[in-house]
Amino acid sequence: MAVPRERRACGAEVTQPEVRPRLRGLGARCRGWRTVSWAMPRAAGLGRAAALGPLLAAHVVAAIEPISVGIALGAASALTGYLSYTDLYCRFAECCREEQRLNASALKLELEEKLFGQHLATEVILKALTGFKNNKNPKKPLTLSLHGWAGTGKNFVSQIVAENLHSKGLKSNFVHLFVSTLHFPHEQHIKLYQDQLQGWIRGNVSACASSVFIFDEMDKLHPGVIDAIKPFLDYYEQVDGVSYRKAIFMFLSNAGGDLITKTALDFWRAGRKREDIQLKDLEPVLSVGVFNNKHSGLWRSGLIDRNLIDYFIPFLPLEYKHVKMCVRAEMRARGSAIDEDIVTRVAEEMTFFPKGEKIYSDKGCKTVQSRLDFH
Numbered sequence: 577m578a579v580p581r582e583r584r585a586c587g588a589e590v591t592q593p594e595v596r597p598r599l600r601g602l603g604a605r606c607r608g609w610r611t612v613s614w615a616m617p618r619a620a621g622l623g624r625a626a627a628l629g630p631l632l633a634a635h636v637v638a639a640i641e642p643i644s645v646g647i648a649l650g651a652a653s654a655l656t657g658y659l660s661y662t663d664l665y666c667r668f669a670e671c672c673r674e675e676q677r678l679n680a681s682a683l684k685l686e687l688e689e690k691l692f693g694q695h696l697a698t699e700v701i702l703k704a705l706t707g708f709k710n711n712k713n714p715k716k717p718l719t720l721s722l723h724g725w726a727g728t729g730k731n732f733v734s735q736i737v738a739e740n741l742h743s744k745g746l747k748s749n750f751v752h753l754f755v756s757t758l759h760f761p762h763e764q765h766i767k768l769y770q771d772q773l774q775g776w777i778r779g780n781v782s783a784c785a786s787s788v789f790i791f792d793e794m795d796k797l798h799p800g801v802i803d804a805i806k807p808f809l810d811y812y813e814q815v816d817g818v819s820y821r822k823a824i825f826m827f828l829s830n831a832g833g834d835l836i837t838k839t840a841l842d843f844w845r846a847g848r849k850r851e852d853i854q855l856k857d858l859e860p861v862l863s864v865g866v867f868n869n870k871h872s873g874l875w876r877s878g879l880i881d882r883n884l885i886d887y888f889i890p891f892l893p894l895e896y897k898h899v900k901m902c903v904r905a906e907m908r909a910r911g912s913a914i915d916e917d918i919v920t921r922v923a924e925e926m927t928f929f930p931k932g933e934k935i936y937s938d939k940g941c942k943t944v945q946s947r948l949d950f951h
């Protein structure tokens with residue numbers, strides 16, 4: 577019998593093909609399928625295997641890639657006499673290093689250099705992650721809710737955060753990205769999505785306690801779906817034998833973008849500096865706004881009324897000067913010399929709002945890359 581393509585490629589069982597998430601590209605399919613397969617009956621076993629040490633963990637990976645891992649370990653063992661088995665193993669396969677500390681200064685530098693116009697997001701993310709990772713016994717997982725207009729840097733930041741937590745970033749086996757319209761598209765399957773989500777998260781946290789889960793397009797998530805993970809975000813020591821306290825959850829959403837823009841505009845009109853906007857000017861407005869917004873993914877959510885979201889992080893709308901910074905950053909990334917004429921032309925092709933003042937880019941920096949291709 578012919579094996580379905582996904583199964584050949586990813587080595588996982590297709591459990592419910594008629595309602596499975598439609599995933600883009602093989603990488604995405606593998607990520608989804610792998611997660612499903614780990615989350616289901618084998619999850620608890622995997623968690624225990626990982627806890628029993630690298631030898632067993634090596635068997636788990638060796639079962640996945642027996643030849644390459646075996647050859648690599650054998651050759652390296654022969655060449656080196658001083659590395660521990662764990663060190664050696666982790667040079668060839670990705671390891672979940674739960675106790676690994678965060679390099680806070682590297683993260684700070686990266687955010688300050690690469691993220692433009694987001695003084696609040698930079699400050700809060702840095703403090704939240706540093707505090708959380710420095711705490712050996714967190715009482716709950718870290719939950720961050722990122723809000724803002726399109727193209728203001730929410731996905732960009734989650735990528736930076738992921739890379740600073742697990743070196744392979746979004747490609748890591750311990751970082752999981754869910755996209756509402758891709759993984760949870762049908763309203764009639766909410767119950768199924770809730771069950772799958774619980775299984776995915778339980779399985780992956782069993783395998784790696786410091787797993788990172790990113791939920792993009794929260795504003796397109798059907799109300800109630802996210803409440804399925806409420807027990808995992810709460811202050812429990814364990815849920816069914818699994819501790820979720822070292823995991824990190826990030827929710828990305830356009831919901832609340834209008835509230836953030838209004839505050840930014842009020843400051844601008846009052847002649848106050850953008851950098852004077854403080855978290856307290858926005859966080860309460862955001863949490864209430866999102867809780868009352870039917871299209872936020874967090875409408876009347878238990879995650880909010882149980883105070884399980886640690887930080888609501890506002891992403892401010894980007895101005896003309898920030899768009900120019902994005903163009904320059906893109907030119908640098910492409911290895912091109914900075915041409916200020918092109919920088920200006922690209923920035924001027926973007927559209928700005930509100931109609932009268934034209935201060936903020938309506939797509940943030942989102943189309944900068946493609947526009948640069950024309951010049």
Ligand SMILES: Nc1ncnc2c1ncn2[C@@H]1O[C@H](COP(=O)(O)OP(=O)(O)OP(=O)(O)O)[C@@H](O)[C@H]1O
Nearest residue numbers: 690691692725726727728729730731732902941942
């Ligand atoms: N504040 C920023 N600083 C630097 N670059 C940015 C910023 N915002 C966006 N960019 C650039 O624009 C690209 C698109 O932004 P990103 O995907 O992070 O937007 P988003 O806020 O997640 O948008 P959406 O809500 O539509 O998903 C990024 O990959 C990055 O190159």
